[in-house]
Amino acid sequence: xxxxxxxxxxxxxxxxxxxxxxxxxxxxxxxxxxxxxxxxxxxxxxxxxxxxxxxxxxxxxxxxxxxxxxxxxxxxxxxxxxxxxxxxxxxxxxxxxxxxxxxxxxxxxxxxxxxxxxxxxxxxxxxxxxxxxxxxxxxxxxxxxxxxxxxxxxxxxxxxxxxxxxxxxxxxxxxxxxxxxxxxxxxxxxxxxxxxxxxxxxxxxxxxxxxxxxxxxxxxxxxxxxxxxxxxxxxxxxxxxxxxxxxxxxxxxx
Amino acid sequence: xxxxxxxxxxxxxxxxxxxxxxxxxxxxxxxxxxxxxxxxxxxxxxxxxxxxxxxxxxxxxxxxxxxxxxxxxxxxxxxxxxxxxxxxxxxxxxxxxxxxxxxxxxxxxxxxxxxxxxxxxxxxxxxxxxxxxxxxxxxxxxxxxxxxxxxxxxxxxxxxxxxxxxxxxxxxxxxxxxxxxxxxxxxxxxxxxxxxxxxxxxxxxxxxxxxxxxxxxxxxxxxxxxxxxxxxxxxxxxxxxxxxxxxxxxxxxxxxxxxxxxxxxxxxxxxxxxxxxxxxxxxxxxxxxxxxxxxxxxxxxxxxxxxxxxxxxxxxxxxxxxxxxxxxxxx
Ligand SMILES: [Fe+2]
Ligand SMILES: [Fe+2]
Ligand SMILES: [Fe+2]
Numbered sequence: 259x260x261x262x263x264x265x266x267x268x269x270x271x272x273x274x275x276x277x278x279x280x281x282x283x284x285x286x287x288x289x290x291x292x293x294x295x296x297x298x299x300x301x302x303x304x305x306x307x308x309x310x311x312x313x314x315x316x317x318x319x320x321x322x323x324x325x326x327x328x329x330x331x332x333x334x335x336x337x338x339x340x341x342x343x344x345x346x347x348x349x350x351x352x353x354x355x356x357x358x359x360x361x362x363x364x365x366x367x368x369x370x371x372x373x374x375x376x377x378x379x380x381x382x383x384x385x386x387x388x389x390x391x392x393x394x395x396x397x398x399x400x401x402x403x404x405x406x407x408x409x410x411x412x413x414x415x416x417x418x419x420x421x422x423x424x425x426x427x428x429x430x431x432x433x434x435x436x437x438x439x440x441x442x443x444x445x446x447x448x449x450x451x452x453x454x455x456x457x458x459x460x461x462x463x464x465x466x467x468x469x470x471x472x473x474x475x476x477x478x479x480x481x482x483x484x485x486x487x488x489x490x491x492x493x494x495x496x497x498x499x500x501x502x503x504x505x506x507x508x509x510x511x512x
Numbered sequence: 513x514x515x516x517x518x519x520x521x522x523x524x525x526x527x528x529x530x531x532x533x534x535x536x537x538x539x540x541x542x543x544x545x546x547x548x549x550x551x552x553x554x555x556x557x558x559x560x561x562x563x564x565x566x567x568x569x570x571x572x573x574x575x576x577x578x579x580x581x582x583x584x585x586x587x588x589x590x591x592x593x594x595x596x597x598x599x600x601x602x603x604x605x606x607x608x609x610x611x612x613x614x615x616x617x618x619x620x621x622x623x624x625x626x627x628x629x630x631x632x633x634x635x636x637x638x639x640x641x642x643x644x645x646x647x648x649x650x651x652x653x654x655x656x657x658x659x660x661x662x663x664x665x666x667x668x669x670x671x672x673x674x675x676x677x678x679x680x681x682x683x684x685x686x687x688x689x690x691x692x693x694x695x696x697x698x699x700x701x702x703x704x705x706x707x708x709x710x711x712x713x714x715x716x717x718x719x720x721x722x723x724x725x726x727x728x729x730x731x732x733x734x735x736x737x738x739x740x741x742x743x744x745x746x747x748x749x750x751x752x753x754x755x756x757x758x759x760x761x762x763x764x765x766x767x768x769x770x771x772x773x774x775x776x777x778x779x780x781x782x783x784x785x786x787x788x789x790x791x792x793x794x795x796x797x798x799x800x801x802x803x804x805x806x807x808x809x810x811x812x813x814x815x816x817x818x819x820x821x822x823x824x825x826x827x828x829x830x831x832x833x834x835x836x837x838x839x840x841x842x843x
Binding site for chain 2: 296409
């Protein structure tokens with residue numbers, strides 16, 4: 259990277275890439291959900307996340323000041339320029355993993371966006387306020403679904419436990435504390451995410467006890483997504499699909 | 513259409529004076545334009561016919577999610593991605609309304625799914641064609657939703673109340689879908705690059721005849737259609753609707769600068785309509801009997817979704833039961 263890091267830009271990309279990558283994964287469910295009602299709800303979630311992405315990346319593009327648009331950022335960046343946490347990019351696998359991931363993220367997003375509403379940066383505070391309304395009902399639904407499937411049958415419980423074990427090591431990255439986080443905190447733009455860890459843990463633990471699920475003891479955390487240093491192998495495949503038209507026909511308008 | 517070649521009694525329409533009093537009173541209600549509601553008495557054949565027609569229609573909505581779902585992950589911009597997602601979500605909603613309306617006739621959604629999966633019930637032939645480029649998202653919205661509207665607008669006046677009301681909601685969304693598809697075509701065919709224009713013409717070439725087939729073969733001599741029309745669960749003949757579709761679509765294609773893949777297409781000054789070539793009805797029969805380009809894949813995709821989701825549905829039901837029991841125990 260040349261010159262000084264633009265911390266606000268980094269911060270905005272982290273927000274927008276989380277919603278973009280998760281929104282894309284969720285959109286992969288289109289037409290193949292376990293029931294029509296779930297199909298519709300998944301599409302709803304994906305739509306909300308894509309809408310939030312347009313706001314975050316739209317602002318990021320302005321802050322970057324290189325005459326790029328939200329679409330340019332979404333469709334023309336390479337994997338190492340993405341700033342989403344790794345948890346967003348792992349494949350859907352099944353409905354259980356998709357909803358468990360959504361819950362683990364929503365449980366972070368709700369307190370996080372609540373704090374961001376008080377941001378000294380007015381744009382951040384506006385985007386947060388709008389996104390929070392959606393995150394609240396996402397959380398309500400993902401929480402209920404995780405509890406239902408954890409409680410449901412022996413099979414559904416087993417599957418949900420396995421998926422929780424798989425995703426758990428990816429949750430730690432949500433609570434980073436690097437120079438960008440500190441710069442945002444110093445300017446009153448955003449709190450340091452690690453300060454939300456206890457609130458998040460309380461929220462998820464309560465749901466897990468209702469769901470007869472057990473969070474792993476280990477605090478080990480994968481990282482490399484929100485800095486872009488080392489994404490998973492999955493992101494490249496996802497972007498190859500997502501970016502195909504913009505990459506294959508440079509400059510075309512769709 | 514979304515319901516093609518639905519069979520009725522096969523006997524032809526009985527004249528009023530030959531009907532028993534109950535059948536006659538029923539037919540007279542329909543003739544007066546009254547709506548039949550689920551609790552009203554209705555002839556068995558009317559009920560069976562409607563279940564077939566509405567089942568096919570609902571199945572078409574949900575199988576129809578697949579060809580467009582095929583491009584959601586490759587949509588070229590965030591706006592297009594959101595629009596396409598919203599459209600396909602609407603189609604799931606349409607399926608849901610129609611299944612619910614069909615349930616009032618005494619058949620469950622699960623039973624209808626079973627009949628779809630076993631191949632006993634069909635869905636529209638159009639969804640057995642592949643979507644190969646982004647221009648297909650334009651062509652499908654413009655032509656397929658466009659053809660669906662031709663049939664669904666009159667169905668808002670159909671005799672069965674729940675079906676008619678579902679159509680009112682659905683038609684609003686369908687015309688939005690059609691405009692969205694047409695807009696993709698404008699962008700590509702009229703304002704696009706050479707590559708985009710080529711994709712647009714190619715999509716049009718592939719979807720033109722399958723869209724004409726959506727209305728089904730000529731049924732001016734069909735006893736099934738005559739009965740359905742007497743019951744007002746079919747409002748126009750297939751040929752009427754096809755002609756209307758051609759008359760409306762050709763000028764739109766001209767505006768886009770696209771060539772209709774029919775060398776015999778010609779405006780007829782005497783009739784005031786376009787003369788056009790019939791689609792290949794042998795191909796149509798192949799598609800509806802299971803040999804279309806995507807029949808096997810589409811049905812497999814639906815079955816896989818259903819089977820993969822079984823543990824989720826079972827888990828949710830078990831949870832709902834346990835919750836109810838716990839509540840009972842606590843009282
Ligand atoms: Fe529809
Ligand atoms: Fe449709
Ligand atoms: Fe539609």
